[in-house]
Amino acid sequence: MIDEKITAIIVDDEEEAISLLEIYLQPFHEIEIIYKTSSPQKGIRYIKKKEPNLVFLDIDMPEIDGIEVATMIKEEKLNTEVVFTTAYSEYAFQALKVKPLDYLIKPFGPEELISVINRLKTNKKRKELERRMDIFVKNNKSNPKIKFPTRFGIILINPDDIMLMRIENNNTLIYTTDGNSEIITMSALKIVATIDSPSFVKISRSAYINLQYLRRIERKNKTCVIQYKDISFEEPLNRTGLSFFEKLDCFPIN
16 A cells, blocks of 8 residues: 555646646656646545545635645545645644644745655555554454353353353353353353353342343242343242342332
């Protein structure tokens, strides 16, 4: 990407200034001028449409000045760097607020463009590195799935997908949101400790539920209903479990 052409447009209300800048840019073969205009309105439309790498922007223009155009680029979060070209140094302080790549005072020569192009290349390399780092970080984030032992090997499960855990001797039968179940060859107590989440609550001597999927509690028959889409379980509550939810006073108890 960093070896690609640098696309640029020129927006200046003086045709002579556009022609002179074109001449100055000719030795820079990596720069491709894809558009030029004396109308800031047309410049804005083209910048939004093509999002060039670079725009050479005069400041003192009628109707819409260059700072307004640069502000639009910043507000739209376009991937376009701005180089102001102006005959008036008094705009400098105001122009710096939109963080341009550079600020060139007319008349300037081709030698002053060297630092501009070098700075742009450096920025492109930095942005490319940041892009690659973002991809690397996203692709190497710790997997939310946890490894659990089964009778036949191991299984990876995202704790958020676990709806219900039923205790079966020293094993645990896990029910997940995809409608599957799996026997894990470790105790539910160890599984809960491994997951380390307040979402999992013991509701009886033989079951834990994930509070994310709790829909209602029936006081009369001492049961709770957990549900995800069309998957539903009705689990018995012991006295301790029922008392726990009554004290919380934040779940529907009938």
